[in-house]
Amino acid sequence: MPERVGDPGVDDPRSWSADEAVGALYAAHWQRLVALAASLMGETASAEEVVADAFVALHRRWDRLADRASAVGYLRSSVVNGARDVLKHRVVAERRRPLPDPAPDGPEEHAVRAAEHGIVLRALDALPARQREVLVLRYQGxxxxxxxxxxxGISRGAVKTHAHRGLSALRAAVSRGFEQEQP
Structure with a gap:
């Protein structure tokens, strides 16, 4: 079939019914349109759905199509836009997909985590009471x-000061604790 429905040697497309036009276009262009969609999307199953949707839309719109001779161009545009829509949907769905649960820890990870936890707790216990209270209320509470x-019963400025000094002392103590733990 010629590239455009209205090319010489083809009946006047204005006289075709939607069924006749879509049937002829389907037979002539299905494979190329699927190949186009598949190359845009990276897989064939969804590409076939996009092309089928484009043919359905053309069939519905056939009587209102201003230039029936450019029906192949309409199909191509529909396929490209449909492929874009599917790809956008995939990106959004991927962003909204919840993260998988982390793999359960083995005994080695539990031992390491317990040792780290102990170092942090000992460093926290070594802080002055007010710094410890501020850090516990801020991060745990x-x-x-x-x-x-x-x-x-203190000012906001005092809270900031105790938090800053407490975090600095905690970092230093934890760092020393990790250095002492290594063989």
Whole structure:
């Protein structure tokens, strides 16, 4: 079949019914359109669905198509747009897919984590009481600076100071603890 429905040697496409036109276009262009969609999408199963949807849309719109001779161009555009839509949907679905549960830890990971946990707890215990209270309320209690200030009866500035000094001392103590643990 010629590339355009209205090329010489083909009946006047304006006189074709939607069934006749889509049938002729399907026979002549299905494989090329599937190959186009597959190359855009990277796989054939969805490409065939996109092409089928393009033919269905052409069939529905046949009577309203302004230039029936450019039906192949309409199909190509529909296939490209359909492939884009599928790819966009995949990206969105992938972003929204929940992360898989992490693999359960083995005995070695439990031992390492317990040792690390012990180092952090010992370093936390070594802090002055006010710094320890601020850090525990902030990170374990998930309280805001204002809430901590009210709970401890100190100013917000004092909360910031204790948090800063406590974190600095905690980092240093944990770092020393890890260095001492290594053989």
């Amino acid at each position: 998930e309280m805001s600076e204002q809430d901590i200030a009210e709970a401890l």
